[in-house]
Amino acid sequence: MTASPHWPITTTLARDLHHFRSPRDLRASFTMKPGDSPRARCELLEMAESSTANAEPLEWPKKDKRRLLHVVYRVGDLDRSIKFYTECFGMKLLRKRDVPEEKYSNAFLGYGPEESHCVMELTYNYGVSSYDIGTGFGNFAITTQDVYKMVEDIKAKGGTVTREPGPVRGGTTVIAFVNDPDGYVFELIQISATPKPLCHVMLKVGDLERAIKFYEKALGMKLFRKGEKPDDKYTLAIMGYPGENETNVLELTYNYDVTEYTKGNAYAQLAIGTDDVYKSGEVVKLVIEELGGEITRQPGPLPGINTKITSFLDPDGWKTVSLCFMNFKPLYSWE
Template identity: 70%
Template sequence: MAESVPVVPSADLLEWPKKDKRRFLHVVYRVGDLDRTIKFYTECFGMKLLRKRDVPEEKYSNAFIGFGPEESNFVLELTYNYGVTSYDIGTGFGHLAIASTDVYKMVEDIRAKGGNVTREPGRLEGGKSIVAFLKDPDGYTFELIQRGLTPEPLCQIMVRALGMRILRTVDRSKYKYKLAMMGYADETATTALELIYNYGVSEYTKGNGYAQIAIGTDDVYKSAEVVKLVIEELGAGKITRQPGPILGINTKITSFLDPDG
């Protein structure tokens, strides 16, 4: 029997995200060689393989990997589809960022292991942080950011553009882009979402490599109602899976697309 969903007035719904204990759980993307990617992330980044499974009846394997347990840390879910060796990453997904106490040393270690460093360590013009950029074997970009010890080394997800709060905004008109950092807590203590708007660009290609970001919530039904309300208000976005349990596991989910797809 389907679970009944309580009807909640709109005003109460809009207050719900402020009370909900949310956090980013994981980001999902597809890779062409799962073992190769696991080896690169563990040896070059220092991540740990948390769990791995093979689902032959559905012709895919996946692995969860990160700097700490899934119960408390943001992690990566890597998916390998049988027989698919490469993906189109598209232009909408930007990069993931990793915090390090010594970016220079980390870059040299990664280079020694065959990593593709695309920007040497240094300060961005107009910025204060020391950063570097590199690509993994599938072409996904990672930013390395120098900062002190942090409980969440996997610190940023950058996409080009939910109950989050704006942590800070920056308008870099000289370079023709704006950025906003959004999240559920201070960006130095948890994973933040970095949104980039490039002047004059209104559309990006989605590709087929990046899949989704997962967010934890205390009540998936209430959260889905909030999403529905905001989608109706904006006239953009789409709920792709109604809230409900996943057969075989004690988890309830809903899925949706934001206005950029």
């Protein structure tokens, strides 16, 4: 706010904003000082109280215990996808269900129990055999101890290899790219054994700094690292939760001078666990007011079951669903 000559805001007055813990503390600390105008002080107090009220909910992500639960996307033939993922990628079918009243089936696949691993949720909608992946979805990534062998196995089973195994440009890490039967791109990365081979989900964004700020503030993620690739004209950011800096991360990619992408109708959303979906929803609402996005479902229980969720779009239109850990109990046993 710019003070008028008739209502000056002194340096002392502005400095008061940095010495409060709550609106009540702030108001109690505001005493008139020489040079302060009553009107300017009231205006600044209103602004500060509003800022304080917003600051308290924004602390919640720092206290919340969060992790990536699963990534959801649509496929044209569920049994075909299950066969490909189990035989080519070595995943295990965790559970499968059919929901005829809503005309869809889904399957959860991964490398470990859902209570501790991020997994893939594949959805088949009755009668829909293909989808538009769009230009914004990037890829999934899987780690393996031998990329060459995995690629040979995929070829033997009729899979499509779009980049043969070999070191990354300017480095030594061996990678390859393959497509699943629906055209989703999977990056295969050769590293030593890891208990969580599902490595990352990569999405393209039009403003990387805005996206980083959104996922830090709205979802409590940490920026693990950024990588500038001027020769390839892109920058990437690796984000996730503490303890997951090598696997189960979100990779955001900004391609130089590209600010918009098509979303298609194939990729659906990320699901993230939270201890309190209502507090998490309040944080998301405040961040959306600042950075953009949209609430698509207010916090609350799903009809007929006790699972509490909220869902929203980030500033680039990518969807996230937050689920309450307390009510999220997958119906399967890991063997």
